[in-house]
Amino acid sequence: MTKLFNELSEANKAKAITDTQASYGYLDYEWFDQTETDFNDILAIIGYYDIETSFSGFHSQGDGASFTAKYSYEKGSVAKLKAYAPKDEELHRIVQELKNIQAKVCYDLEAYITPSGSNYCHEMTMSCECHSRRGNIKDDTANEYEDEILELSRDLARWYYKTLNNEYDYLMSDEAVREHIIANAEEFDYAN
DSSP states (O other): OOEEGGGGHHHHHHHHHHHHOTTTTTOOOOOHHHHHHHHHHHHHHHHEEEEEEEEOSSSTTOOOOOOOOEOOOOTTHHHHHHHHHHTTTHHHHHHHHHHHHHHHTTTOOOEEEEEEEESSSSSSGGEEEEEESOOSHHHHHHHHHHHHHHHHHHHHHHHHHHHHHHHHHHTTTTTHHHHHHHHHHHHHHHOO
């Protein structure tokens, strides 16, 4: 005879949570959609466009997040990002450093963030190439900033992965699994 979660003994409640956490079907939906949308919105505010994000996770070698995109200065990006994410000092640092780089070259730098050809998916699989957007600076000058733009882009990928990992850990927590079981009126066939 099946029972709802609240009808189970404490030992079987713990077993139901553990079994649900271990099942492949528990997170068989795109649980990361909102985080991905948020990250894409953040990138757009900063000045990234033609964005494609990817990640693999969690807790294995080679796991991480990366993205491909084009980047150019977005006027007002610092203020817009601070309004969008007022408490996130890491994002504030990144957007400010990008602005500082752009100020050195009269906001004429365009970067292409591309994959480096690895089968893995993490920030170290990203590469960067910089050019003058309007032809006001020489490519040699633009190339001088590739490492800095790449490192800041990798910082954004790290931020994204950390956010995804935190969300995943919460969704796999006993508390979240219990809420899921109760909300979905799942039934269990455990002997008392």
